[in-house]
Amino acid sequence: MLKYIIKRVLWMIPTLIGVLIILFCLTYMLPGDPATAMLGPRATPELVAALNTRLHLDESMPVRLGYYLFGVVKGDLGTSVWSGHKVSSLIFTALPHTVLLAICSLGMAAVIGIFMGAFGAVRQNSVISRIVTIVSLVGVAVPDFVAALLLMLLFCVKFPILPAIGAGTEDGITGIAVHLILPATALGIGWVGYLSRLTRESMVEVLDSDYIRTARAFAIPQRLIANVYALKNAIIPTITVIGLGVGKLLGGAVFVEIIFNRPGLGKLIVDAVYARDFPVVQGGILVATIFFVLANLLADISYGFVNPQIQYE
Amino acid sequence: MNTTLSKVIPGQMSLTPRWTETLSMAFKAIVKVKGGLLGAVFISIMLLCAFCAQWITPYDPNAQDIVHRFAGPGWAHLLGTDYLGRDILSRIIYGCRIAVLVAFGAVGLSSIIGVFLGVMAGYNEGEKIDYFLIWLFDIVRSFPQIILALAIVAVLGPSLVNVVMALAFTAFPFYGRIARAQTLSVKEADYIKAAEAMGQKPLTIILRHITPNIMAPVIVCLGMDMATMIIWESGLSFLGLGVRPPTASWGIMLRNGYKYIQVSPWMILWPALAIAFAMIAFSLFSEGLRVALDPKERER
Numbered sequence: 001m002l003k004y005i006i007k008r009v010l011w012m013i014p015t016l017i018g019v020l021i022i023l024f025c026l027t028y029m030l031p032g033d034p035a036t037a038m039l040g041p042r043a044t045p046e047l048v049a050a051l052n053t054r055l056h057l058d059e060s061m062p063v064r065l066g067y068y069l070f071g072v073v074k075g076d077l078g079t080s081v082w083s084g085h086k087v088s089s090l091i092f093t094a095l096p097h098t099v100l101l102a103i104c105s106l107g108m109a110a111v112i113g114i115f116m117g118a119f120g121a122v123r124q125n126s127v128i129s130r131i132v133t134i135v136s137l138v139g140v141a142v143p144d145f146v147a148a149l150l151l152m153l154l155f156c157v158k159f160p161i162l163p164a165i166g167a168g169t170e171d172g173i174t175g176i177a178v179h180l181i182l183p184a185t186a187l188g189i190g191w192v193g194y195l196s197r198l199t200r201e202s203m204v205e206v207l208d209s210d211y212i213r214t215a216r217a218f219a220i221p222q223r224l225i226a227n228v229y230a231l232k233n234a235i236i237p238t239i240t241v242i243g244l245g246v247g248k249l250l251g252g253a254v255f256v257e258i259i260f261n262r263p264g265l266g267k268l269i270v271d272a273v274y275a276r277d278f279p280v281v282q283g284g285i286l287v288a289t290i291f292f293v294l295a296n297l298l299a300d301i302s303y304g305f306v307n308p309q310i311q312y313e
Numbered sequence: 314m315n316t317t318l319s320k321v322i323p324g325q326m327s328l329t330p331r332w333t334e335t336l337s338m339a340f341k342a343i344v345k346v347k348g349g350l351l352g353a354v355f356i357s358i359m360l361l362c363a364f365c366a367q368w369i370t371p372y373d374p375n376a377q378d379i380v381h382r383f384a385g386p387g388w389a390h391l392l393g394t395d396y397l398g399r400d401i402l403s404r405i406i407y408g409c410r411i412a413v414l415v416a417f418g419a420v421g422l423s424s425i426i427g428v429f430l431g432v433m434a435g436y437n438e439g440e441k442i443d444y445f446l447i448w449l450f451d452i453v454r455s456f457p458q459i460i461l462a463l464a465i466v467a468v469l470g471p472s473l474v475n476v477v478m479a480l481a482f483t484a485f486p487f488y489g490r491i492a493r494a495q496t497l498s499v500k501e502a503d504y505i506k507a508a509e510a511m512g513q514k515p516l517t518i519i520l521r522h523i524t525p526n527i528m529a530p531v532i533v534c535l536g537m538d539m540a541t542m543i544i545w546e547s548g549l550s551f552l553g554l555g556v557r558p559p560t561a562s563w564g565i566m567l568r569n570g571y572k573y574i575q576v577s578p579w580m581i582l583w584p585a586l587a588i589a590f591a592m593i594a595f596s597l598f599s600e601g602l603r604v605a606l607d608p609k610e611r612e613r
Binding site for chain 2: 011014015016018019021022023026027029137140141142143145146149150152153156157158247248250252254255258259266269270273274276281285288289292293
């Protein structure tokens with residue numbers, strides 16, 4: 001197990017170097033002169049020359065790649081072409097909004113999903129079991145950005161009871177919480193469906209197993225069997241999927257942040273794409289990718305911890 | 314090459330079925346699965362809309378009728394009109410075209426490239442090319458997919474072809490991983506050894522004997538991936554980084570609906586429903602595929 005973890009972590013080094021090379025190539029592939037592309041057609045030759053020197057754009061490709069890799073290793077992600085702020089500080093201000101959104105939506109989805117799934121498995125023909133089926137269908141049918149638009153239409157336009165845009169940081173903790181409701185729901189609804197179905201399926205399987213039959217034979221109350229003996233084993237696959245979800249949500253958060261105008265990492269990246277501010281695009285994607293890779297790693301490792309039967313090569 | 318092999322080793326023919334045989338077998342099995350038929354019907358409707366858009370739409374999708382803009386559903390315009398007075402129903406039907414093109418284009422491209430590279434890696438297990446391809450797959454898989462697609466389109470510029478290429482690029486490693494793992498289990502089989510003993514070229518072995526035998530899990534992924542591609546095309550178009558307006562795409566329609574969210578709910582509701590329809594179609598179909606191609610599930 002330890003050997004596997006070390007191997008996985010070491011393998012991350014060449015992978016991340018590859019990621020950096022791809023990010024570098026993205027700006028290298030920009031059609032025409034990158035400085036003009038970033039500054040727009042009306043930039044003066046002096047400005048273009050200054051930017052070229054500042055970003056080392058006048059050097060050859062390997063030298064530029066070297067500068068880029070060296071900078072990233074030092075923790076220097078460059079400076080924004082437009083605002084002149086350090087990219088790392090821009091990301092640092094944006095990241096908490098995205099992390100908070102991801103945690104809230106996934107937390108909500110996990111609590112509701114596991115509860116509904118477990119209940120649906122115990123009472124297979126109950127209303128809740130039907131709701132699980134419907135919600136998981138809705139989760140499949142309505143992608144997060146469509147859900148965000150529909151929620152906005154319903155709760156901000158038709159019945160204006162919830163705030164539509166912003167992160168609510170100026171209103172203190174209640175403001176932040178109120179501004180989180182719709183984005184977190186939009187992002188989490190698909191996961192509620194997915195997690196509840198997953199939990200229900202594995203719970204049904206576990207309830208069918210020999211040790212549960214034995215527990216029943218010992219006349220242990222049904223409620224205790226379901227809540228303690230069965231659920232503990234049934235949520236193993238769910239936990240792993242939640243781990244993967246953290247990484248995936250960072251991608252989905254892009255749309256939700258744009259629609260609800262939340263100043264998170266996704267919005268930072270997309271706004272930088274619109275403005276052709278490539279240092280910010282590179283930095284933002286790099287940070288999102290690191291989160292994604294770490295979440296995948298943790299999910300893989302946690303899988304081994306909760307299920308010792310898994311053998312790693 | 315199959316025929317020569319079957320002459321040498323009678324009975325081996327069935328182990329290397331042709332592409333078309335695999336597909337038609339799969340299709341027959343899907344239709345038997347609950348929901349699979351419904352998915353197939355829904356997808357057929359989408360394909361029909363995509364191919365026959367110019368004959369079945371009541372209006373030109375770009376014809377403007379400023380006087381009747383923001384109209385609700387009615388007899389003149391069944392689903393209403395948008396902010397330029399364009400018929401929403403016609404635009405939804407034309408939007409099918411983009412959805413189908415992107416779904417089949419991106420999934421086709423990424424699965425062909427991914428499977429080829431994956432089989433190459435698996436066939437040359439432990440060699441330099443194998444390590445290089447695993448490295449390549451892992452790099453691309455490290456990015457959150459939609460963010461990578463977004464960055465590529467930002468560099469290449471928004472257009473239908475670029476969206477397809479960007480989405481294909483983000484997805485091919487997943488097929489590569491599946492194909493590699495499958496190849497590892499298939500390549501030790503006797504019929505591959507026999508083909509090698511007959512002195513067939515590695516490329517022939519890869520294309521004729523390995524690839525047809527590893528397709529089942531790949532095909533299962535195709536259906537679900539098409540749904541994902543449709544979502545992402547809409548997402549990219551919604552951000553203004555996909556298909557260029559005035560092309561009718563569900564994502565662009567949602568983008569316009571978002572701009573005029575205060576004025577008309579229909580501009581969001583109908584494209585949202587269209588996307589939901591496509592998602593249900595492809596997920597029912599791919600669920601059918603999964604059950605149909607999994608012998609264990611079929612017995613249940």
